[in-house]
Amino acid sequence: MERIFEGKELMKGKDILSAKEMTKTEILALLDRALEMKKNPFEPILKGHLMASCFFEPSTRTRLSFEAAMKRLGGEVIGFSEVSSTATQKGESLSDAMKIIGLYADVIVIRHPLEGSARQAAIATEKPVINAGDGANEHPTQTLLDLFTMRECQGKLEGLSIAFVGDLLHGRTVHSLALALRHFAPRLYLVSPPSLAMQDSILQELKKSEISFSFHQSIEEIIDKVDILFMTRIQKERFRNPDEYQRVKDQLILTPDLLKDARKNLKVLHPLPRVNEIAKEVDDTEYAYYFQQAENGIYVRSALLATVLGK
């Protein structure tokens, strides 16, 4: 589909495949629209529109928030939530499946375990495609809701001091978010065990955009310097060596006592689900903001659906 978005014009018909390729203007327009949705939720502006929810692998929050967003805006949803109920099991190609589903629905939301699958879906159909996660590659709506939440809790996006904590090597969330933040001149603190440090290709991109960043191995080192503490899960399934997982899994756990030197405006974010990296007691502090972050998913996804459908 063609890019027709310019300035404040709507992104009608546009595919949303990768946060990396979104311009600052596009991002800000979507965040503004999401804010509008949050202030005036759920007007039935998508009545008569149909969303195909194509989840080739399991997801709870992303799928439900997309479906809730569509229904709250008056639209209808068709789709599937596991591959076993599709013709893919019989050997049908993704391209064929998307071409056909595009004939039924007005917008397609796809999650698929293979990287690049959302782009292939977008090639196969004329209808706008929203990537709800393609393997380890991209999850642009997560990035947008993270940006929305940062702006909401700090009152701005420009020039924030942000610490990314946890597995910075494998997590697509931090990769996409770090690259999207290039537009907003952040100061980044990268907190991880050395074996899970952010990959070089992302660091090169940050350097090219003249983003300042530094490496750290503990939360104590940076807690008094940051506006946002962005925690991530250390994912067991990413480790080939179980000993290495055991060694690093408990190194970066946020507890209330670590927050004693925090700035007043600090907010802790996390894409969820969490395992043990944020102690339950942190939930009751003024710093916890990850549940509000999860709630924002529905407003950002509402804004996206309305925008690509030209409403």
Place this chain on the structure above:
Amino acid sequence: MKKLISVAAIENGTVIDHIPAGQGTQLVRLLRLTAHKKKVTLLLNLPSQSMGYKDLIKVEAREISEEEASQIAVFAPKATLNIIREYHVVKKFTVTMPEHIEKVIRCPNERCITNHEREISTRFGVNRFGNKVQLVCQFCEKSFTHDTY
């Protein structure tokens, strides 16, 4: 006698010279020369003044275009192509690095959709950093250097 290469000159076709030693077989594959029904000669590890050692390919009865040649530039950035007609070189050109490489190479990322759906043509963006060439898959967005292949 030492300098003579015991392979006959071709009457019509293309000679690809100055291929880095070790890349000749890769180019045969990329240009799908094994499917060419005429004679193809692959010479490996020839002494070269400028390169130390080089590979060379002679393709009978096929004139490789500049556009086709650009698709192999990542693997042989200094390659020269000689178009031969009736035993004479009628055109000589070097490869130019394209902005995109389409179809000829597969994505090394096993989790990329292009390795799972037969009908998808691969497409890579080409970035240059000094002497290094980086390919970026337009599907899975992963970056690779040519030595990954």
